[in-house]
Amino acid sequence: MRHRQAIALLALLGLFVALYLWLHALGYGGAIKCGASGGCETVQTSQWAVFLGLPVAFYGVAGYCTLLVVAIVALRPAALAQRQWSVLLAALATVGVAFTAYLTYLELFVIHAICRWCVGSALIITTIWVVAVLALIFFRSPEPRIGPAAWQRPPGPPV
C-alpha cells in the first residue's frame, strides 16, 4: 500500500511539472522560469519539443495523469490484494522512463541544452519506476483484517 501511495504522490508532483511545461508550450504565461542558463527555452523551442504533432509536455501530463489514476484505483481495499495493479504501475513507469531516457538523450547529445524542469521530471519518473519495481518484487497480499466485531460475534448461522 505504501508503494502505491508513494507512486500517487510522485505522479501528482510530476503532473504539475508537466502541466507547467505544457501550459507554457501552449502560450500561457511569459518566458519560462528556468534560471539564467536559458536551457529550457532552447529545449522548448527546438524541433524536438513536438512529438507526433503535440508538445512533448502533453505526453508528460497524460502519462502522470494515468499513473495517478491507476495508483489511486490500486489503493482501493479490493485492489490492494491484486498483484496485477502493481504490474500495470511498473509497466506504465517503464514506458515513462524509456520516453524520458530518449528525451534526456536528445537534450544532452542533440540539442546540447538542459532544461531544469525536464531534469526534475526525469528524477520523478525514475523514482516512480524504482518504487513500482520494488513494489512488484516485494508484493505481498495484505492479511485480511479481522475486526473485534468478527471474533466477538456469537457463533451461529450467518445472518
Added chain:
Amino acid sequence: MNRFYMVLAVLAVVLGIAVLTLLRTGGTAPAAAAGPPPTVTDDGFRGYSLGQGKAPVEITEYLDFECPVCATFATVQMPTITQQLINTGKVRWRFRDYPLPIHKYSRFAAHAAQCAGAQGRYFEMQDQLFTHHQWAQTGKDPSDLFRTFAQAAGVDLKAYDACMEAGRYAQRIEFSRQEGDKLLVDGTPTFFANGKKLDFRHLPGSDDFKVLADSVVAHSPPHEHQRH
C-alpha cells in the same frame, strides 16, 4: 487511508497555486527595461545610423516601436530609401527612440533593440520588431516573442536576457526621449534633416526624402559635400 487522500488533496492545491504563480510571474517584461529609469544620464550615444558619415544629408528619425505608422514607414518606405538614398551616399539615417507614453511596450521594444544593438544586431532586431508588428496589436506581454525575434536576429539570448533584466539601456532611451521633447517632437515618426525639423502634412515617402536630399545637395556649397 483518509489521511493519505487529505495529503494528496492538499498537495494538489499547493502545486496548483505554484503553477499559477509561475505562469503569472514568469517572463513578464522586466520593469527595469519596460519603465522609465529613476535617473537619466547621457552616455554619449546618439543613435544607430545607416549610411556614410560624409553624406550631405543626415536624417534623424524619432520613432516608437509600437507605433503602427512607424512600422509602415519602416517596412514600406525604408527599403526604397535605403536603396536609393542611403546606399548611394546621399543620406545618412539616424534612429532615435521616442517611446510614447500611450504605448505600453514601446519602451520595452526600444530596449530589446538596444540590447540587440549591443551585440551588433540593432538593425536586424529593428527589422524583426517592425516586420512582425502584430505584437503591438495584441496588448499581451511580448517578452517571449521578443526573445524569439532576438534569436532570429542572431542575438545571443543569454547576454540579451541579462541586458533586458538589468535594464541596461533604460537611461539611454529616456535620454533620447527627453532630447526629443526638447526638440519639440510631438509624435512618431518625426524627422529632422541636418537638425531641422521636417513638417510633412502626410506620412512621407521615399520620394519626399529624395526631393529633400536633392534640394540640400543643390543648395550646399561644394565643400560641404566633402564633410566627414
